[in-house]
Amino acid sequence: MSSEAEAPPPEQPKVSKKAAKKEEAKLEKLRRRLEASSAVAGAAPDEEDPLAGNYGEVPLPELQSKEEVREPYTAIGALAEEMKDETVVVRGRAQTIRAVGKKMAFVVVREKGFTVQCVVTEKEGLVSRQMVKFVASLNRESIVDVHGSLTVPSSPIKGATQQVEIQVSKIYCVNKALPTLPINLEDAARSEAEIEKALQAGEQLVRVNQDTRLNFRVLDIRTPANQGIFRIQSQVGNIFRQFLLSEDFIEIHTPKLIAGSSEGGSAVFKLDYKGRPACLAQSPQLHKQMAICGDFGRVFEIGPVFRAEDSFTHRHLCEFTGLDVEMEIKKHYSEVMDIVDQLFVKMFDSLNASCKKELEAVGRQYPFEPLKYLRKTLRLTFQEGVQMLKDAGIEIDPFGDLSTEVERKLGQLVLEKYGTEFYILHRYPFAVRPFYTMPCYDDPAYSNSFDVFIRGEEIISGAQRVHVPELLTKQAEAKGIDVKTIETYIDSFRYGAPPHGGFGVGLERVVMLFCGLNNIRKTSLFPRDPLRISP
Amino acid sequence: MSSEAEAPPPEQPKVSKKAAKKEEAKLEKLRRRLEASSAVAGAAPDEEDPLAGNYGEVPLPELQSKEEVREPYTAIGALAEEMKDETVVVRGRAQTIRAVGKKMAFVVVREKGFTVQCVVTEKEGLVSRQMVKFVASLNRESIVDVHGSLTVPSSPIKGATQQVEIQVSKIYCVNKALPTLPINLEDAARSEAEIEKALQAGEQLVRVNQDTRLNFRVLDIRTPANQGIFRIQSQVGNIFRQFLLSEDFIEIHTPKLIAGSSEGGSAVFKLDYKGRPACLAQSPQLHKQMAICGDFGRVFEIGPVFRAEDSFTHRHLCEFTGLDVEMEIKKHYSEVMDIVDQLFVKMFDSLNASCKKELEAVGRQYPFEPLKYLRKTLRLTFQEGVQMLKDAGIEIDPFGDLSTEVERKLGQLVLEKYGTEFYILHRYPFAVRPFYTMPCYDDPAYSNSFDVFIRGEEIISGAQRVHVPELLTKQAEAKGIDVKTIETYIDSFRYGAPPHGGFGVGLERVVMLFCGLNNIRKTSLFPRDPLRISP
Known part of the structure; x- marks a missing residue:
């Protein structure tokens, strides 16, 4: 049976033996043709060369799992001076190729952002002139297998991350890239500063714009900065999960397909x-609360969140990864803020410790200052925030929401006064929060809710929820919601509901703001915005 | 600014101060009314009782984060005989309530599947008769706070998981459940065997059918078996991730919104x-391969997968959680099978070790035999499988797919011959696999692909992919696919593509088959099938 887990083949008619054989014959023909063409292309580039077996293009059958061997490849990132004189095999991309006359060529080979310089020198009985020619004619970004011994040059190597060279004895092209690429990796990896500096020296360097990058994302994500960004993103998810699991949370998966046209x-x-009419979940809000009513105590989810908003900002996407948390509250919504506090301080600490190389790679292309945060996260009430703004001459509606600009200003004031770029603002006006937010016990104009900011931008929104069906109904009505459309939701609280609260974080925003990046499209692998739905 | 991470409030007009005050007044009124009603309902059930402060319903303001205290609640699962004579506070649900005359009542309180018996006995100056009455009148599944001291009864307690009793000094109802629930937890937690046994004794017990369970999922998931199932599910995801991270994979998030109407x-x-026309991703196949072409080397993803199939089987859902893996292959697709092998043996070992209680809870309601698996996972070729079937008298098309029934039969044969219920079948006929599958080097009628089975059912599908754009185009055409619709996909391989492969697993299927359950709806928190899109 074809799997449920893999994409089903687009057409999967039951095939008869006869049809299968016909298919087989057709494929065999194709295979022969491909083999022939690959042989022509370079498997034996010069039949006159007795050393022809040491280089060339690997023919297809070799790449079709012909041999079940575990060849001992070495990761390029692992190559070190201590390995001097060892013979190694590496697989990577031919990042840059440079011929020096007809007897020598240099190839910088890259794997996962690490690079090593490989030297091919004509040597009787070992490296032929044809081999040097073959290497010099490699297309950039092609995948190559390089065999050779390690040497340590006397002066530092500038063009590669590893401080050893490979003296090549064999080199094969595993997969050929197009001779002309839509983006040059060199261009894509360049910082604004380099471009500016060159410009001052009268040189115009290529600047790859955001759209071109995204159109050819497969090339763009190969830059050291992008390799760093998505390794950091993976770590953020990992730390989020590990912390919560250690705090007795369980991970859940709620449906993204929701009945009706939603709230x-x-x-x-x-x-x-x-x-039937359905829609995509804008958050796991309802279902994570139902999980709490279903006795899981503390839950979290990592999953896609869909927003069809027409937001053309640097920080909105139509699809992003939500990190969601919901938990029973024993007495006070500050229990939720405690989790936020501990989780994020732990996260920042871990990122700084375990993603040093990645952060450096990001910083080389997009310079940023390390995030300033306190050991115990600052908590201010909304009223205190309003007062700080007032003291700085900024008057805002004390029961309205903060604009992006005001948020940024407040971030500055907080940084100046408290020395942190990460803080919690709580007791938001009730009027600017969703209907399911619990109002404050002492003043229903405020609510048991909070937002969390990094570098002056909001990344988390959380609150105590209303767990009493009657109050929930009243608040929904007061906010003009047709209660009939959310009846199942409200009913969930009729079978005994513990007081609870939670929060939601956007994964891409965390990475963007931690690294001080200027656009959320930089931290989404294949971003979706109102204008973009591919690749 | 209202967060991107939380569901936006359905209507969020900018409010003026005046409107905010009006809202405030309205809410204040509502709050007073609710307070009044809760007072009547039982905050002080009998004003004549000088001990009235020791019991009653907690009024709403108290549950609105009135006091920022960290009251030391004890988890019911942590209550043990060693704690004898200690005073504890627990929060949980009143699972069963039983009055013995007017002077005594028993409440079994449940938290996360653990239960403790609480005893309320009239005692001068401490526990009033009114308090006993209040307890006796509690609605099942209401949330209660219980204060009391622990005693160890001389004979074992049958009706609770914890072998201590709480001698209650105070008890408060935190949140009241409806007096009549659509499902009784007792009924929902009952095994088939109990129902049969009672029937033989002439007693007809309630059997809660699958649909009723799903309609009132918030109640249904409170049963010990369901608490176990979803804790096991959380662990499966955790082990999957931790193993892959330790093997140098990175976690990615690919878009679920895809341009066009897909393949x-x-x-x-x-x-x-x-x-523009778009669709929901049926798998992260294309994007995870693009991530490999983008130099991430080894990636995985955990996320929703959408299938609009009209499958009304015990093992198909319209939305499920896919565990997807993609990795560079150095030489042979068996490198991918190695990961499957190590990952799942590790997973089964970990589940058996760390989810003992959960597995027992599942087994009590749905009895099953522990999964039989080998230290090194058995690998058979498709041809060997066909031969085994033939030897057992079952003739099938050697180039066709296996039907669900034949898969099950083969599972039996494998169990008999090799003593395992977990094995890999590889080298599937090319004709029954997707167009992007790499054909075998030595016989294009077969492919470098595999399926993995648990208890005779397929849970994983994987393969080496075609990384050569020309061959990919040819194979797509041969399978009747309009190549224009997959051009971006094919282009991804033109900029240098490493040989690679991967696999996909359905999370719900893993849990279902590991626990020997008979329906995938039991392992999806809020399942979606052709007839169900709520709750």
Whole structure:
């Protein structure tokens, strides 16, 4: 049976033996043709060369799992001076190729952001002139297998991350890249500063714009900065999970396909579900609360969140990865803020410790200052924030929301006064929060809610939720919601509901703001915005 | 600014101070009314009782984060005989309530599947008769706070998991459940065997059917078996990730919104994306391969997968959680099978070791035999499988796919011959695999692909992929795919592509088959099938 887990083949008619044989014959023909063409292309570039077996293009059958061997490849990032004189095999990309006359060529080979310089020198009985020619004619970004011994040059190597060279004895092209690429990696990896500096020296360097990058994302994500960004992103998810699991949370998966057209109004993606109206979940809010009503105590989810908003900002996407948390509250919503505090201090500490190389790689292309944060996260009330702004001459509506600009200003004030770029603002005005937010016990104009900021931008929103069905109904009505459309949700609280609260974080925003990047498209692998739905 | 991470409030007009005050007044009124009603309902059930402060319903303001205290609650699962005579506070659900005359009542309180018996006995100056009455009148599944001291009864307690009793000094109802629930937890937690046994004794016990369970999932997931299932599910995801991270994989998040109507034909959910046709990803196949072409080397993803198929089987869902892996291959697709082998043996070992209680809880309601698996996972070729079937008198098309029934039969044969219920079948006929599957080097009628089975059912599908754009195009055409619709995908391999392969697993299937359950709806928190899109 074809798997449920893999994409089903687009057409999968039951095939008869006869059809299968026909298919087989057709494929055999194709295979022969491909083999022939690859042989022509360079498997034996010069039949006159007795050393022809030491280089060339690897023919296809060799790459079709012909031999079940575990060849001992060495990771390029692992190559070190201590390995001097050892013979190694590496696989990577031919990043730059440079011929020096007809007897010598240099290839910088890259793997996962690490690079090593490989030297091919004509040597009787070992390296032929044809081999040097073959190497010199390699297309950039082609995948190569390089065999050779390690040497340590007397002066530092500038063009590669590893401080050893490979003296090549064999080199094969495993897969050939197009001779002309839509983006040059060199260009894509260049910082603004380099471009500016060159410009001052009268040289115009190529600047790859964001759209071109995203159109050819497969090339773009090969830059050291991008390799760093997505390794950091992977770590953020990992730390998030490990911390919460250690605090007795369990991971859940809630449905993204939701009946009806949801509470979200126009910002929702609608679709047809087997003849019924459905939409994509704008957050796991309802279901994570139901999990709490279902006795899981503390839950979290990492999953896609869909927003059909027409936001053309540096920080909005139509699809992003939500990190969601929901938990029982014993007495006070500060229990939720405690989790935020501990989780993020732990996360920042871990990133700084375990992602040094990645952060450096990001910083080389997009310079940024390390995030300033306190051991115990600062908590200010919304009212205190309003007062700080007032003291700085900025008057805002004390019961309204903060604009992006005001948030940024407040971030500056907080940094000046408290020395932190990471803080919690709580007791938001009730009027600017969702209907399911618990109002404050002492003043219903405020709510048991909070936002969390990094470098003046909001990344987390959380609150105590209303767990009492009657109050929930009243608040929904007061906010103009048709209660009938959220009846299942409200009913979830009729079978005994513990007080609870939680928060949601955007993964891409955390990475963007931790690294001081200027656009969320830089931290989404294949971003989706109102204008972009590919690749 | 309202967060991107939380569901936006359905209506969020900018409010003026005046409107905010009006809102405030309205809410204040509501709050007073609710307070009044809760007072009547039982905050002080009998004003004549001088001990009235020791019990009653907790009024709403108390549950609105009135006091920022960290009250030392003890988890019910942590209550043990060693704690004898200690005073504890627990929060949980009143699972069963039983009055003995007017002077005594028993409440079994449950938290996360653990239960403790609480005893309320009239005692002068400490526990009033009114308090006993209050307890006796509690609705099942209500949330209660219980204060009391621990005693160890002389004979074992049958009706609770913890072998201590709480002698109650105070008890408060935190949140009241409806007096009549749509499902009784007792009924929902009952095994088939109990029902049968009672029937033989002439007693007809309630059997809660699957649909009723799913309609009231918030109640259903409170049963010990369900608490176990979803804790096991959380662990499966955790082990999957931790193993792969330790093997140098990175976690990625690929888009679920895909341009066009995808390669999937009718089994795809279509939607409108800002005026353009789009669909929901049926797997992260294309994007995880692009991540490999983008130099990440080894990647995995855990995320929702959408299939609009009309499959009404015990093992298909319209939305499930995919565990996807993709990795560079140096020489042979068995490198991918090595990862499957190590990952799953590790997973089964870990589950058996760390989820003992959960597995027992599942087994009590749905009895099953522990999974039989080998230290090194058995690998058979498809041809060997066909031969085993033939030897057992079952003739099948050697180039066709296996039916669910034949898979099950083969599972039996493998168990008998090799003593394992977990094995890999590889070298599938090319004709039954997707167009992007690499054919075998020595026989294009077969492919470098595999399926993995647990208890005779397929859970994993994997393969080496075609990384050569020319061959990919040819194979797509041969399978009748309009190559224009997959051009971006094919282009990804033109900039240098390493040989690679991977696999996909359905999380719900792993849990279902590991626990020997008979329906995938039991292992999806809020399942989606052709007939169900709520709750």
